[in-house]
Amino acid sequence: MALHTLPDAERTKRLTTDELRSHFLVDDLFQDGAVTFRFADLDRVVLAGAVPTGGSLDLGMPDELAADSFCERREVGILNIGRAGTVTVGDDSYYLGNRDLLYVGRGSGAISFASDTAGSPARFYVVSYPAHGAHPTTLVRKADAELEELGSAEQANRRDLFKYVRPGGVESAQLVMGITEIQEGSVWNTMPAHTHARRTEVYLYFDVPEGDVVFHMMGEPQEVRTVVVRDGEAVLSPGWSIHAGAGTRAYTFCWAMGGENQDFGDMQFVGMEDIR
Ligand SMILES: O=C[C@H](O)[C@@H](O)CC(=O)C(=O)O
Numbered sequence: 001m002a003l004h005t006l007p008d009a010e011r012t013k014r015l016t017t018d019e020l021r022s023h024f025l026v027d028d029l030f031q032d033g034a035v036t037f038r039f040a041d042l043d044r045v046v047l048a049g050a051v052p053t054g055g056s057l058d059l060g061m062p063d064e065l066a067a068d069s070f071c072e073r074r075e076v077g078i079l080n081i082g083r084a085g086t087v088t089v090g091d092d093s094y095y096l097g098n099r100d101l102l103y104v105g106r107g108s109g110a111i112s113f114a115s116d117t118a119g120s121p122a123r124f125y126v127v128s129y130p131a132h133g134a135h136p137t138t139l140v141r142k143a144d145a146e147l148e149e150l151g152s153a154e155q156a157n158r159r160d161l162f163k164y165v166r167p168g169g170v171e172s173a174q175l176v177m178g179i180t181e182i183q184e185g186s187v188w189n190t191m192p193a194h195t196h197a198r199r200t201e202v203y204l205y206f207d208v209p210e211g212d213v214v215f216h217m218m219g220e221p222q223e224v225r226t227v228v229v230r231d232g233e234a235v236l237s238p239g240w241s242i243h244a245g246a247g248t249r250a251y252t253f254c255w256a257m258g259g260e261n262q263d264f265g266d267m268q269f270v271g272m273e274d275i276r
């Protein structure tokens with residue numbers, strides 16, 4: 001399993017483009033017919049992409065976790081960013097349409113993935129954090145996620161946030177997870193930007209059309225750096241880093257957070273006069 005060990009804020013100021021990308025960008029996560037893992041020293045998050053193009057795929061148990069089963073000490077959020085498919089956890093199967101999410105609690109059985117139609121596969125995005133408590137495995141359809149509408153056409157940031165795993169909704173040990181859909185004609189997410197002193201975050205950009213890119217902005221608020229991302233690529237965000245982006249057209253992204261405070265509003269906003 002590839003491990004991302006992240007530089008601190010001081011080192012990050014001095015990185016070349018290639019160095020910045022090798023540390024913070026997670027690419028090639030979605031490979032046909034495979035489960036692909038990435039591990040990061042960022043609240044011990046484990047990311048995976050699973051694209052079942054033949055038979056079903058097992059999540060398995062990477063040696064690096066030194067556990068008897070994947071969920072022995074962990075919880076998992078599984079978002080389907082592809083066509084319809086099924087996730088099986090132990091003896092139970094869950095049908096996930098596009099943008100449905102399955103929360104899998106600590107202590108759950110083995111996880112496997114299947115597509116409805118091998119030729120137009122499901123694409124499962126897996127985010128896992130250590131869990132100090134067990135919460136029920138729960139399917140959340142996109143229609144049942146909490147919707148928050150943000151932004152305006154004037155600021156080119158009209159967007160819909162769908163909150164799936166959150167306090168008061170699907171409860172978890174530390175995972176907070178949802179998606180944001182940028183509306184056609186808008187391009188910006190998350191500006192004014194913010195940092196999180198009490199948690200870290202991962203942005204996965206998807207449904208970015210071929211030929212388009214998103215300019216993801218990261219770094220300390222006064223040391224902003226850009227990582228250019230394409231469809232299916234994620235960026236790791238330490239607590240000291242902003243995480244925001246503007247695309248060459250509308251796109252969607254999944255945000256997932258782990259840390260000690262699950263309150264969605266626990267963020268430190270950066271004033272537009274202070275960012276540089
Ligand atoms: O901490 C919260 C996360 O950064 C995202 O939910 C922000 C976001 O989706 C947006 O403003 O578009």
Ligand SMILES: [Zn+2]
Pocket residue numbers: 194195196201243267
């Ligand atoms: Zn955030």
